[in-house]
Amino acid sequence: MFCTVKDAASWWALLLALSFLPSPAVAGETIPLRIIDGDTLVLDGETIRMSGIDAPELAQICFDQHQRAVRCGVRAKRHLERLAGRGPVHCSSGKRDVYGRQLATCTAGGIDLNAQMVRDGHAFAFRRYSDRYIGEEAKARRDQAGLWSGQAEEPWAYRTR
Numbered sequence: 001m002f003c004t005v006k007d008a009a010s011w012w013a014l015l016l017a018l019s020f021l022p023s024p025a026v027a028g029e030t031i032p033l034r035i036i037d038g039d040t041l042v043l044d045g046e047t048i049r050m051s052g053i054d055a056p057e058l059a060q061i062c063f064d065q066h067q068r069a070v071r072c073g074v075r076a077k078r079h080l081e082r083l084a085g086r087g088p089v090h091c092s093s094g095k096r097d098v099y100g101r102q103l104a105t106c107t108a109g110g111i112d113l114n115a116q117m118v119r120d121g122h123a124f125a126f127r128r129y130s131d132r133y134i135g136e137e138a139k140a141r142r143d144q145a146g147l148w149s150g151q152a153e154e155p156w157a158y159r160t161r
Helices: 005-018 072-084 113-119 134-143 155-160
Strands: 033-037 040-043 046-050 089-096 102-108
Touching (some): 033 072, 046 113, 072 102, 113 134
Antiparallel strands (some): 033 040, 040 046, 089 102
């Protein structure tokens, strides 16, 4: 196959344009967003604990509506990953927890991630620290969303075992 001067110039222009695109992350580079679990993320190198909610621990097992064991902690993490993919993630914080993490309300694409995790049944309202998401949890329970379609132990109880 032969290439005309016009074709070659088009290829060079394309290669030049592609060289200005951001390169994919390579080993050792900092990734701007990393989801740790259903209520913790790292954004621009800062560990953030989503305030007012408590999602199942990664190793936590719950039971679905058919009494089958499910990895609800992993499901919560995956759900937060999907929600965070809706747009740039921004977190507003006010203070730190006892582990030094920023406590924050986070949004992605204009959606309150904390509220949505509870509303979708992938996190509990963390009443010990806030009453902000009690309404979302009540709706998730009524709708049998996520965790509420079966049986789930509260993460704070699970952590004490």
